[in-house]
Amino acid sequence: MKVxxxxxxxxxxxxxxxxxxAFDGVEIFGxxxxxxxxxxxxxxxxxxxxxxxxxxxxxxxxxxSIPVDAIVAMLPEILDLVHDDCAVFEVGSTKAKVCQVVxxxxxxxxxxxxxxxxxxxxxxxxxxxRHLFKGKTNIICEVEKTAFxxxxxxxxxxxxxxxxxxxxxxxxxxxxxxxxxxxSHISSFMLGKTVIEKExxxxxxxxxxxxxxESTVRLAKSSPAMWAPIFEQxxxxxVETLEEYIANLEQxxxxxxxxxxxxxxxxxxxxxxxxxxxxxxxxxx
Amino acid sequence: MKVxxxxxxxxxxxxxxxxxxAFDGVEIFGxxxxxxxxxxxxxxxxxxxxxxxxxxxxxxxxxxSIPVDAIVAMLPEILDLVHDDCAVFEVGSTKAKVCQVVxxxxxxxxxxxxxxxxxxxxxxxxxxxRHLFKGKTNIICEVEKTAFxxxxxxxxxxxxxxxxxxxxxxxxxxxxxxxxxxxSHISSFMLGKTVIEKExxxxxxxxxxxxxxESTVRLAKSSPAMWAPIFEQxxxxxVETLEEYIANLEQxxxxxxxxxxxxxxxxxxxxxxxxxxxxxxxxxx
Numbered sequence: 001m002k003v004x005x006x007x008x009x010x011x012x013x014x015x016x017x018x019x020x021x022a023f024d025g026v027e028i029f030g031x032x033x034x035x036x037x038x039x040x041x042x043x044x045x046x047x048x049x050x051x052x053x054x055x056x057x058x059x060x061x062x063x064x065s066i067p068v069d070a071i072v073a074m075l076p077e078i079l080d081l082v083h084d085d086c087a088v089f090e091v092g093s094t095k096a097k098v099c100q101v102v103x104x105x106x107x108x109x110x111x112x113x114x115x116x117x118x119x120x121x122x123x124x125x126x127x128x129x130r131h132l133f134k135g136k137t138n139i140i141c142e143v144e145k146t147a148f149x150x151x152x153x154x155x156x157x158x159x160x161x162x163x164x165x166x167x168x169x170x171x172x173x174x175x176x177x178x179x180x181x182x183x184s185h186i187s188s189f190m191l192g193k194t195v196i197e198k199e200x201x202x203x204x205x206x207x208x209x210x211x212x213x214e215s216t217v218r219l220a221k222s223s224p225a226m227w228a229p230i231f232e233q234x235x236x237x238x239v240e241t242l243e244e245y246i247a248n249l250e251q252x253x254x255x256x257x258x259x260x261x262x263x264x265x266x267x268x269x270x271x272x273x274x275x276x277x278x279x280x281x282x283x284x285x
Numbered sequence: 286m287k288v289x290x291x292x293x294x295x296x297x298x299x300x301x302x303x304x305x306x307a308f309d310g311v312e313i314f315g316x317x318x319x320x321x322x323x324x325x326x327x328x329x330x331x332x333x334x335x336x337x338x339x340x341x342x343x344x345x346x347x348x349x350s351i352p353v354d355a356i357v358a359m360l361p362e363i364l365d366l367v368h369d370d371c372a373v374f375e376v377g378s379t380k381a382k383v384c385q386v387v388x389x390x391x392x393x394x395x396x397x398x399x400x401x402x403x404x405x406x407x408x409x410x411x412x413x414x415r416h417l418f419k420g421k422t423n424i425i426c427e428v429e430k431t432a433f434x435x436x437x438x439x440x441x442x443x444x445x446x447x448x449x450x451x452x453x454x455x456x457x458x459x460x461x462x463x464x465x466x467x468x469s470h471i472s473s474f475m476l477g478k479t480v481i482e483k484e485x486x487x488x489x490x491x492x493x494x495x496x497x498x499e500s501t502v503r504l505a506k507s508s509p510a511m512w513a514p515i516f517e518q519x520x521x522x523x524v525e526t527l528e529e530y531i532a533n534l535e536q537x538x539x540x541x542x543x544x545x546x547x548x549x550x551x552x553x554x555x556x557x558x559x560x561x562x563x564x565x566x567x568x569x570x
Binding site (some may be wrong): 024048050117118119120121125136138139154166168172176177179180181183184185186187188189190191192193194195196197198199204205206207208209210211212213214215216217218220221222224225227228231235238239241242243244245246249250251252253256257258260261262264265266267269271272273274276277280 | 346379401402403404405406414421422424437451453454457458461462463465468469470471472473474475476478479481482483484489490491492493494495497498499500501502503504505506507509510512513514516517523524526527528529530533534535537538541542544545547548549550551553554555556557558559560562563
């Protein structure tokens with residue numbers, strides 16, 4: 001099996017490592033617009049060979065793991081290039097635009113839209129790790145539009161990666177993921193910004209930061225090149241979540257100004273049951 | 286050495302475990318208004334003996350590890366009860382009010398105000414763990430108001446716990462800690478609230494949550510009994526940080542509405558240097 005991975009960052013690189021380990025005789029080819037990343041991925045033995053985009057005509061599987069703006073821009077051409085028996089899947093964090101852009105493509109049945117809910121705040125080939133996807137959720141959209149045989153091939157890979165599969169339509173995916181992923185990133189970036197702004201005048205602040213702060217701003221280390229296009233593509237949903245979040249913060253502030261600390265206690269108690277909800281989430285070890 | 290610990294939650298319980306391990310012949314006495322907690326701490330061997338408040342007249346060291354409203358309410362009485370050679374320190378997350386309430390107390394020199402920046406989102410005696418304080422920062426306020434000999438006794442304990450000491454005045458402490466700790470908790474609670482509200486109608490949302498979400502809402506598991514009084518005591522500073530945070534979120538939203546994703550990219554890039562800042566923070570293992 002010849003697997004071409006376009007984009008050798010955290011997700012593409014980590015998939016390469018697990019696929020190499022899981023499938024006998026698999027060959028992993030790397031494609032990346034960034035030559036340094038390509039060299040690095042080759043040197044780190046994440047890919048067996050360096051390749052160029054038009055070589056994907058030899059692929060049995062193409063994995064597109066690049067920022068979502070690049071996915072939308074490149075996916076039609078990628079489908080043009082692959083042969084009729086090749087499975088192409090992408091792993092972006094938005095689904096509506098990508099499903100839309102290939103909806104009328106003659107090779108639509110070669111394509112599967114997937115979103116593995118896995119990642120860390122790190123990026124680039126050096127961030128790639130084994131077992132990143134183990135126990136994580138993989139959301140597949142419009143599965144019925146993919147050829148049976150190619151669905152199977154992609155699902156076999158996801159199974160070897162240890163992922164559990166959920167099927168969902170792309171509109172619902174984008175709406176829900178805004179709440180449980182995109183909003184968290186903005187909350188974290190803006191928290192980091194607020195504290196950094198303060199720190200300019202108060203050098204001692206970060207000496208006082210503990211693991212709680214570290215946890216809430218961890219996502220502010222994330223790659224802007226990956227995240228700006230996600231926010232752009234999912235603008236409507238993200239703005240909605242952001243408005244609800246700001247309204248909740250504003251209400252909390254009002255309760256404080258009114259000295260209604262009983263209501264604040266109640267707010268926190270009501271939110272405490274997030275404990276039970278979070279139990280199901282598998283955290284990177 | 287007889288050490289009395291008033292309040293056997295995460296912090297008091299964890300201190301008990303480390304002190305017991307570090308000092309030969311130390312006896313740990315537990316005092317807690319919650320009889321179930323006291324029984325539990327005794328059963329878990331966190332304390333050697335159960336005790337009552339007025340028995341602290343026998344103490345060489347009293348550690349006050351209860352919510353900050355209770356600290357302010359009880360500390361004068363605690364100082365009344367201890368003998369002249371007893372070191373009393375508390376470990377609350379605010380410092381101005383507590384330093385104020387004992388400022389004219391005849392036993393002010395028996396008291397040391399400390400804030401070990403350590404904790405987890407868990408609470409109660411069962412949350413107590415060894416080595417919680419290792420490598421963490423401990424902020425001491427108004428050290429000059431504590432008797433030399435008793436400073437020394439307290440510092441020896443902090444040293445055995447593995448903490449690094451920073452000295453600061455209580456007003457600065459409360460101002461800075463609002464940014465790097467109190468705001469993170471509100472950000473996390475309100476993020477949890479926003480998503481839980483949505484989830485009432487959309488049961489699938491949490492199935493899509495990954496480790497990024499887990500990280501940003503982790504603090505929403507924290508104890509309301511501990512946190513409501515912190516927000517109350519540090520109201521002015523917390524409201525200020527909250528206003529800056531909301532303004533930053535609002536500006537981010539405006540950039541999105543204006544489709545200025547270049548500026549959004551820049552915002553994130555500017556905040557990315559939080560990476561370097563966070564390197565110094567020791568996370569619980």
